[in-house]
Amino acid sequence: MTTIRFTKGHGTGNDFVLFTDAEGAVDLSPAQVAAVCDRHFGVGADGVLRAVRSESIPEGAAILAEEPDAEWFMDYRNADGSKAEMCGNGIRVFARYLLDNGLAELDPGGTLPIGTRSGVRDVIRSADGFQVDLGRWRLDGGEPLVRAKNLRVARPGLGIDVGNPHVVVALAGEDELESADLAYVPIVEPEPEHGANVEFVVPSDPLVTDGVGRIRMRVHERGSGETLSCGTGAAAAALATRHWAGRGAPDSWRVDVPGGSVGVRMFPAEDGEHVALSGPAEFVFEGELEV
Numbered sequence: 001m002t003t004i005r006f007t008k009g010h011g012t013g014n015d016f017v018l019f020t021d022a023e024g025a026v027d028l029s030p031a032q033v034a035a036v037c038d039r040h041f042g043v044g045a046d047g048v049l050r051a052v053r054s055e056s057i058p059e060g061a062a063i064l065a066e067e068p069d070a071e072w073f074m075d076y077r078n079a080d081g082s083k084a085e086m087c088g089n090g091i092r093v094f095a096r097y098l099l100d101n102g103l104a105e106l107d108p109g110g111t112l113p114i115g116t117r118s119g120v121r122d123v124i125r126s127a128d129g130f131q132v133d134l135g136r137w138r139l140d141g142g143e144p145l146v147r148a149k150n151l152r153v154a155r156p157g158l159g160i161d162v163g164n165p166h167v168v169v170a171l172a173g174e175d176e177l178e179s180a181d182l183a184y185v186p187i188v189e190p191e192p193e194h195g196a197n198v199e200f201v202v203p204s205d206p207l208v209t210d211g212v213g214r215i216r217m218r219v220h221e222r223g224s225g226e227t228l229s230c231g232t233g234a235a236a237a238a239l240a241t242r243h244w245a246g247r248g249a250p251d252s253w254r255v256d257v258p259g260g261s262v263g264v265r266m267f268p269a270e271d272g273e274h275v276a277l278s279g280p281a282e283f284v285f286e287g288e289l290e291v
């Protein structure tokens with residue numbers, strides 16, 4: 001048995017257990033992660049974020065080659081113990097965890113590079129907490145049909161990759177968004193090879209106010225079930241809505257989720273268009289765990 005000191009944190013209600021394992025000595029098994037995340041018998045969380053030095057984890061070697069300053073790697077696990085490439089809410093909470101624990105510094109106007117399974121991601125401070133550049137996004141996975149419990153008809157989704165896979169589905173209105181039962185895994189046909197997070201969105205009316213688009217979203221996350229928020233999902237949802245809205249649609253979006261609200265911004269970069277996510281990073285409590 002190993003004792004780990006953990007912090008419980010969240011970003012718009014998407015909650016995580018965070019701990020430091022600088023030397024990479026505590027590689028939790030899927031069963032151990034699932035036990036920690038269990039809301040009845042464990043701490044309870046949507047995922048676990050292990051802070052491990054990039055040099056101490058196999059996936060970190062590629063990260064250091066890309067960006068030698070990415071000292072820390074965010075080892076993200078879903079609540080079922082599976083590994084995911086990226087977590088948009090998690091990385092803001094992770095950045096704050098590194099800073100508050102003196103593991104990293106972020107000068108005013110500076111950037112904190114963090115290693116993830118989808119590459120190095122740059123975090124900066126923002127008015128609402130932290131902003132992360134999620135990098136280049138791409139349409140991926142076509143337009144599969146999506147069925148969810150309590151939705152009367154199957155609807156076409158749009159596959160979008162923002163470092164991890166998403167399928168975004170537009171619903172007819174607020175009633176449909178409320179009544180969809182996301183306790184059950186939505187059925188996506190054809191099934192994405194590596195699974196997908198599925199976002200259900202409803203545009204606000206009007207869609208755009210003062211140059212900012214606004215949508216509401218609920219999500220069923222791969223490996224974690226329905227969560228109160230998904231940062232990469234919010235970015236995918238804004239990208240899909242802009243795609244559907246066509247010419248003239250804005251590059252700035254506010255995405256309302258059951259746990260709060262996050263900002264999404266698309267901007268040109270040297271290697272193509274990037275998408276950035278901003279929002280809060282909160283801590284709730286600290287404790288010790290035997291694993």
Ligand SMILES: N[C@@H](CCC[C@H](N)C(=O)O)C(=O)O
Pocket residue numbers: 014078083084085086087088089090164165197221222223224227229230231232233
């Ligand atoms: N909640 C996260 C996404 C976490 C990973 C996801 N469940 C997956 O398996 O891809 C976010 O805020 O982006």
